Structure formats: C-alpha cells, structure tokens
Amino acid sequence: MAAAELFDLHGKVAMVTGASSGLGIRFAEVLAASGAAVVLVARRADRLAAVKSQIEACGGRAIAVEADVRDGAAMRAAFDTAEKAFGTVTILVNNAGVAHSGRAVELAEEEWRRVLSTNLDAVFYCAQEAARRMLAAGERGAIVNIASVLGLNVAKGVIAYATAKAGVIQLTKALALELAFKGIRVNAIAPGWIVTDINREFLATEGAKLKREIPMGRFGEERDLDGPLLLLVSDAGRYITGATIVADGGQLVALRA
Numbered sequence: 587m588a589a590a591e592l593f594d595l596h597g598k599v600a601m602v603t604g605a606s607s608g609l610g611i612r613f614a615e616v617l618a619a620s621g622a623a624v625v626l627v628a629r630r631a632d633r634l635a636a637v638k639s640q641i642e643a644c645g646g647r648a649i650a651v652e653a654d655v656r657d658g659a660a661m662r663a664a665f666d667t668a669e670k671a672f673g674t675v676t677i678l679v680n681n682a683g684v685a686h687s688g689r690a691v692e693l694a695e696e697e698w699r700r701v702l703s704t705n706l707d708a709v710f711y712c713a714q715e716a717a718r719r720m721l722a723a724g725e726r727g728a729i730v731n732i733a734s735v736l737g738l739n740v741a742k743g744v745i746a747y748a749t750a751k752a753g754v755i756q757l758t759k760a761l762a763l764e765l766a767f768k769g770i771r772v773n774a775i776a777p778g779w780i781v782t783d784i785n786r787e788f789l790a791t792e793g794a795k796l797k798r799e800i801p802m803g804r805f806g807e808e809r810d811l812d813g814p815l816l817l818l819v820s821d822a823g824r825y826i827t828g829a830t831i832v833a834d835g836g837q838l839v840a841l842r843a
Contacts, residue, residue, distance in 0.1 A: 592822040596621035599672040600819070601664070603655050603712060604682030606633035608782035609732070612808040613679050613815055618646030620816060623672040626650045627664050628682070647672070655682045655708035665715055676727035677819045678716040680709045680754075683732065690745045698746050705750035710757055717761070717770055726769035728819045731758050733776040735834045739841050751776075755830050762828030771827040773818045778834025780806040801836030 600617045604610040606628035618624045618641045626634050626648055634650035641648040649671045653660040668675050683705045686697055713729050720727045736744060737751030755774055762772040779796060781789055789796070789805055797805060814831045817823040832838055 593816045593820045594621055595677070595820060598622040598677050598819075599625065599668060599675050600677035600679065601625040601627060601668055601675045601716070602679045602681055603627045603708075605637060606630045608784050609777075609780065609808060609811065610679075610681045611637050612811070613681055614648065615641060615644075615646075616812050616815060617677065617679070617819070618648060619644065620820070622677060622819075623647040624649075625664070625668040625672070625675065627653050627655070627661075629654050655712060656703050658711055661708075661712055661715060665719060669719070674719055674723040674725050675716055676720060676725050678713060678727075678729045679815070679819075680712055680729065680731045682708065685744070685747055687743045689743065693746060701746035702750050702753075705747065706753040706757070709754055713757075713761055713772065717765055720770055721768055727771070728823075729761065729770065729772045730815065730818050731772070731774040733758070733774040733830060735776050735778045735832060735838050737776060738830075738832070739838055758830060759828045766827050771818070771823070773823070773826060773828065774830040775811060775814045775818070776830050776832045776834070777811060778806060778832075778837045780808060780811065780833075782808060799837055799840060800834070801840050804835065806833065806835060 600622040602610055602614045605614045605626035614624050614626055626637055628634050631652040638648045638650045651664040651667050653664045684701055686701050709731050716729060731754050733754040734751040736748040737755045740748045758772050758774040765772055811833055814833055
C-alpha cells in the first residue's frame with residue numbers, strides 16, 4: 587500500500603478541541619489536508635471562523651462550533667452539530683488545555699480546579715461522548731489525547747498542569763484497554779517544547795537554558811507533530827492503542843540519563 591493511502595482520511599469526520607489557536611489550528615489543518623471533514627471546537631468564535639475559512643480556502647471541509655470543553659451540555663450539542671453536518675465523529679483530538687505557573691503552596695483552589703477540569707476532566711468527558719457515539723453507530727475510530735512530557739517528568743511551578751497531563755496518559759491507557767475490542771483506538775502525544783504563538787515570545791527571551799536540555803538542540807515546530815498525529819488517526823497506526831508518543835527532541839531521555 588502506498589504511503590498516501592495509509593494516511594488518507596477521506597470519509598472520516600474529525601473533531602479538534604482548542605482549535606482556535608496554536609497546535610489546535612495546526613492539527614485541524616493537517617487533518618483537513620489529509621481528507622477529513624473537520625469540526626473545530628473552541629470558545630472564541632471569531633478565531634474559529636478564521637480557521638474554518640482558511641481550511642475551506644485550501645479545499646477542505648470544516649464547521650466551527652463555539653463551546654467550552656468543560657460544559658458537558660455544550661459539548662453534546664457540538665457532537666450533535668457535527669453529526670448533522672458530516673456524520674459520526676470518528677476521530678477526536680483532545681487538544682484544549684490551559685497552563686499555569688507558581689509555587690504549589692501558593693496555588694489557589696480555584697486555579698487547581700481550572701487546570702484539572704480543562705486538562706483532565708474535559709479530556710475524559712469528550713472521549714467518553716465520542717466513544718459512546720461511535721459505539722452506537724457501529725463505527726471504528728481513533729481518539730488522540732494531547733499530553734505533555736510534564737506528565738512523565740515533573741518540573742517546578744507547574745504542579746496542576748503536570749498532574750493533569752500525567753492523568754491524561756493513564757486515562758489514555760485505561761480507555762484503550764476498554765475500547766480496543768470495539769475497534770476504537772486511544773493514544774496520546776506528549777510534546778516537549780513546541781513553539782506556538784502562545785509561547786513564542788517567552789522562548790525567544792528565556793529559552794536559552796531550556797534549549798540546552800534538548801539533545802536535538804532546538805525547540806519543536808508545530809509541523810513536528812504532524813507525523814505522530816497522522817500515524818495515530820489513520821490506518822498507518824491501525825494496530826497501535828494505549829500508546830503515548832513522546833515528541834520532545836530527546837529531552838526526556840536526557841533528563842533520565
């Protein structure tokens with residue numbers, strides 16, 4: 587089979603959360619370019635509209651749905667909208683997330699809950715809803731959860747984020763175990779430092795020390811996650827489930843050496 591056929595997503599319906607910025611935009615564009623009809627979900631309607639227009643300008647198909655991943659009713663409505671437009675969602679990319687910084691002893695309960703509810707609770711509930719609908723429709727599919735190397739190796743000042751991402755990795759394994767027999771694969775991607783609009787300025791001014799910890803000697807680019815994403819959602823990865831693919835330029839290996 588040719589490589590193009592392995593990674594072909596025509597006939598698939600993909601939902602990407604957090605699709606209004608950063609990696610979410612890239613994921614949506616890559617999926618659309620590979621043939622999937624894409625459902626863009628985020629809270630910022632104006633930005634979603636711009637992403638939708640860009641995908642359509644390149645010949646892809648997309649709809650924009652304004653929703654907060656923490657709102658169960660809104661997300662169920664988002665899946666309803668997706669089904670009316672394209673059919674059952676068979677690819678879910680759980681990308682929406684928030685960050686924080688600060689010492690553990692100073693972390694407010696509200697901030698802890700904000701991070702955990704977005705980065706872990708919503709990942710489960712969105713995956714649960716997607717799986718329920720795939721099962722009801724008799725469809726096979728793929729769920730990809732965006733974790734982080736901080737879910738595998740902790741750092742100072744990000745206790746809630748690291749805890750949530752560690753939970754995402756364990757959640758991925760548990761869901762994979764329960765859903766494999768029905769043909770629904772669940773995997774995760776754990777990126778290291780990837781340059782996006784959110785962190786570009788910080789990395790440009792404060793990133794020298796961080797870069798020295800990366801064996802490849804550079805930060806990741808958004809396109810460095812294209813391959814892992816396409817592998818996990820396409821027939822190229824049809825026998826992969828419960829896995830977490832680390833894409834960090836060797837940073838985690840160096841830390842453990």
